Amino acid sequence: MEIIRVENMSKSFGRAKVLDDVSLVCDWGKVYGLVGDNGSGKTTLFRCLTGMASYEGMIRKGEWVTVGYLPADNFFYPLVTGYEYIEFCLRAYGKKVNRKQIDYLNTKMFRLPLGRYASEYSTGMQKKLGFMAVCLQGPDLYILDEPFNGIDLKGCIQMKQLIRNLKAQWKTVIVSSHRLDALHEVCDTIYYLREGKLLKGFAHRSVEDIERFILHEEEEA
Numbered sequence: 001m002e003i004i005r006v007e008n009m010s011k012s013f014g015r016a017k018v019l020d021d022v023s024l025v026c027d028w029g030k031v032y033g034l035v036g037d038n039g040s041g042k043t044t045l046f047r048c049l050t051g052m053a054s055y056e057g058m059i060r061k062g063e064w065v066t067v068g069y070l071p072a073d074n075f076f077y078p079l080v081t082g083y084e085y086i087e088f089c090l091r092a093y094g095k096k097v098n099r100k101q102i103d104y105l106n107t108k109m110f111r112l113p114l115g116r117y118a119s120e121y122s123t124g125m126q127k128k129l130g131f132m133a134v135c136l137q138g139p140d141l142y143i144l145d146e147p148f149n150g151i152d153l154k155g156c157i158q159m160k161q162l163i164r165n166l167k168a169q170w171k172t173v174i175v176s177s178h179r180l181d182a183l184h185e186v187c188d189t190i191y192y193l194r195e196g197k198l199l200k201g202f203a204h205r206s207v208e209d210i211e212r213f214i215l216h217e218e219e220e221a
Ligand SMILES: Nc1ncnc2c1ncn2[C@@H]1O[C@H](COP(=O)(O)OP(=O)(O)OP(=O)(O)O)[C@@H](O)[C@H]1O
Pocket: 013, 018, 036, 037, 038, 039, 040, 041, 042, 043, 044, 045
């Protein structure tokens, strides 16, 4: 059952077309990966899916479907603690703040010093804080822009586990990364974006097959 459908969607900045006739369908309870070169349009696609950027074409999702977005680079104001950041995100989402719930998830999974200023966290800790806020929002559709960037080995293992848990709860996840190995472990389908075109979707294919396609796509496309 589909949660979001994109049909013939394009996006231009001035005269530069950065997304070109993209079509894709995502189903409930599935995990989708998005790979592509730097500048191929992954973040722009995510911004269109979340409604943060305008586009041509069609993006259709159910009226009641909620979307959570983890940007590639989160900004943290100085003198704002981890707790305050999470509480702000939840309030902005219209959710009641519950410290017990925050502490439970933090103790079980993220282990962040939530009383400290978030702007003084390491890159990986900031990434985890952003993801924790999205998890607590509890949307139907998770859009995660490079969640594996900057996090340590344990954090990476936990991130994969969290994505698997979301799938088990029938949530849908769309996740971009340059880490094909990590995506391959958690995704049902991996889409390959090249120069704004969604060139191929890979399901039940080995990492080696996908790498081979990406390296030799010029000849195969
Ligand atoms: N606000 C903007 N104004 C003009 N051009 C933009 C803007 N935002 C993105 N672009 C351009 O759109 C193209 C796609 O950028 P985007 O950030 O979506 O790529 P990406 O696939 O996420 O890259 P990366 O892997 O480096 O994060 C790039 O050529 C970029 O310069």
